[in-house]
Amino acid sequence: MAKIFRYDDVPVLETTSGKLKGYFYDGAYIFKGVPYAYADRFQMPSEIRWEGVKDASSYGFVCPLMNQDVPSAELLVPHRYWPQDEHCQNLNIWTNTLDEKVRNPVVVWLHGGGYFAGSSIEQEAYDGFHMCMQGNVVVVSVNHRLNILGYLDLSPYGEKYRNSGNAGHADIVAALKWIHENIMLFGGDPDNVTIFGQSGGGMKVADLMQIADADGLFHKGFIMSGVGSASLQPVCTGDGREITASLLKELELREDEVEKLETVPYAELVRAYKKVSPAVAAKGGYIGGAPLVNDYYKGSPLDFGLREHAHDIPVMIGSVFGEFSFAPTAYNKKELTSAAMEKIIMEVYGDRTQEMMRTFAEAYPDKNPVDILNIDRAMRQPSKQFAKLHAQKGNAGTYLYEFTLEFPFMHDKIAWHCSDIPFFFHNTDRVEICGIPGVSDELEEQIFGAFMAFVKGGRPEHDKLPAWPSVTPDEEPTMIFDRKCEVRMNFDDSLYTLIDSILPPFNLMEIMANQDIQH
Numbered sequence: 001m002a003k004i005f006r007y008d009d010v011p012v013l014e015t016t017s018g019k020l021k022g023y024f025y026d027g028a029y030i031f032k033g034v035p036y037a038y039a040d041r042f043q044m045p046s047e048i049r050w051e052g053v054k055d056a057s058s059y060g061f062v063c064p065l066m067n068q069d070v071p072s073a074e075l076l077v078p079h080r081y082w083p084q085d086e087h088c089q090n091l092n093i094w095t096n097t098l099d100e101k102v103r104n105p106v107v108v109w110l111h112g113g114g115y116f117a118g119s120s121i122e123q124e125a126y127d128g129f130h131m132c133m134q135g136n137v138v139v140v141s142v143n144h145r146l147n148i149l150g151y152l153d154l155s156p157y158g159e160k161y162r163n164s165g166n167a168g169h170a171d172i173v174a175a176l177k178w179i180h181e182n183i184m185l186f187g188g189d190p191d192n193v194t195i196f197g198q199s200g201g202g203m204k205v206a207d208l209m210q211i212a213d214a215d216g217l218f219h220k221g222f223i224m225s226g227v228g229s230a231s232l233q234p235v236c237t238g239d240g241r242e243i244t245a246s247l248l249k250e251l252e253l254r255e256d257e258v259e260k261l262e263t264v265p266y267a268e269l270v271r272a273y274k275k276v277s278p279a280v281a282a283k284g285g286y287i288g289g290a291p292l293v294n295d296y297y298k299g300s301p302l303d304f305g306l307r308e309h310a311h312d313i314p315v316m317i318g319s320v321f322g323e324f325s326f327a328p329t330a331y332n333k334k335e336l337t338s339a340a341m342e343k344i345i346m347e348v349y350g351d352r353t354q355e356m357m358r359t360f361a362e363a364y365p366d367k368n369p370v371d372i373l374n375i376d377r378a379m380r381q382p383s384k385q386f387a388k389l390h391a392q393k394g395n396a397g398t399y400l401y402e403f404t405l406e407f408p409f410m411h412d413k414i415a416w417h418c419s420d421i422p423f424f425f426h427n428t429d430r431v432e433i434c435g436i437p438g439v440s441d442e443l444e445e446q447i448f449g450a451f452m453a454f455v456k457g458g459r460p461e462h463d464k465l466p467a468w469p470s471v472t473p474d475e476e477p478t479m480i481f482d483r484k485c486e487v488r489m490n491f492d493d494s495l496y497t498l499i500d501s502i503l504p505p506f507n508l509m510e511i512m513a514n515q516d517i518q519h
Contacts, residue, residue, distance in 0.1 A: 176218060
């Protein structure tokens with residue numbers, strides 16, 4: 001049966017910014033590339049107004065990137081590449097009704113890519129249609145400024161650049177304000193907004209809990225593989241005087257010509273930044289590239305503690321088993337003998353191999369022993385730490401998960417960074433590698449159902465999953481999402497204690513430098 005498309009009879013909506021026209025397709029009203037703010041380079045976003053009727057049938061520009069996208073690992077993380085422009089403050093909306101009286105829950109997606117890359121539509125799995133239709137929610141995805149456009153502090157050079165080190169986050173707050181003021185037009189409830197994001201998007205969720213200007217604009221947070229801390233990337237403190245002075249010198253500009261940085265072609269600005277920033281960073285100086293800790297942004301919760309208000313926000317948080325294990329293995333783990341497994345593990349763990357294998361088997365009895373070589377050290381531990389911190393006051397629920405599914409690729413590849421996204425979006429049919437007969441459909445319903453239950457009621461429990469209790473200061477229940485979903489209690493504490501006693505401290509930047517990944 002042909003799916004229904006309509007445009008002419010879709011009503012024009014009168015938003016606070018102007019008139020807006022989207023389209024209807026297969027049960028959903030879709031609005032793409034909706035401007036929510038305007039900002040000149042390095043300056044705070046301001047309200048936007050347009051004349052006439054804005055056509056919202058095309059995705060908007062995404063933020064310019066400092067590095068050329070290179071298509072790779074598309075089976076693992078299928079991508080979409082899109083035109084770039086600095087005026088990228090736009091969002092996309094999927095809704096199944098335009099009735100203002102309906103008040104469906106609202107979910108707002110913050111994309112991954114750290115603070116330097118990515119976009120609201122970058123991954124195929126980000127499409128909001130199925131989540132909207134299957135979950136009966138309004139889905140919004142947001143583009144905002146990134147990298148030096150969103151996170152370079154020029155405030156020492158004038159009031160017009162106040163808080164430029166957090167311009168990217170200020171964009172997101174502006175988007176949330178626009179959503180708060182207009183989402184009823186799209187059948188959404190401004191008093192039931194959940195923000196969620198993965199990787200850098202997860203860090204943005206936690207960051208927004210630390211920004212008072214965002215209070216009341218969202219009510220629940222979901223952090224996927226994205227808890228920021230000093231162990232993952234340097235904390236941005238200080239100010240941008242030195243890096244800005246270095247930029248000006250490289251571009252042969254005087255310090256009283258700082259405003260010319262607003263019009264230097266982006267590619268030239270990036271070239272100069274890449275040339276001068278390593279020397280500043282080597283001395284421990286501020287170089288931007290992440291939100292700046294100041295009166296506006298109170299800093300990463302693991303490094304600076306949670307604001308009082310953050311304890312009142314229900315949180316879902318989790319990670320995947322392999323995270324940054326994108327690289328292929330040189331063996332078929334399903335064909336290895338016990339002796340061969342032990343030899344491979346010994347290359348990393350030496351004379352602690354037997355102890356390591358025993359402890360791993362206790363934590364993950366259903367996994368192959370060599371999977372210990374791919375276990376995540378980037379996100380699981382910080383996620384557990386964040387959950388414990390958030391649960392200290394017990395004001396709102398804290399729900400912890402781990403996604404441990406193996407995929408039919410390279411001999412049962414363990415879950416990697418981003419591999420859980422299609423399940424939470426109800427988009428496994430858009431990601432080929434998720435095609436696991438007898439597994440994907442059921443697991444998708446379990447995972448998606450948990451997320452929708454959380455969005456609607458603040459708890460992820462539903463009838464297709466076992467009981468899922470909240471984290472407490474003393475207990476750390478984790479929902480394991482796999483072929484069999486189960487809750488396990490404090491099951492990997494001893495494993496991580498052992499790993500950390502053997503291996504050097506985890507360094508994500510080093511791993512990313514050695515692997516062909518962007519997320």
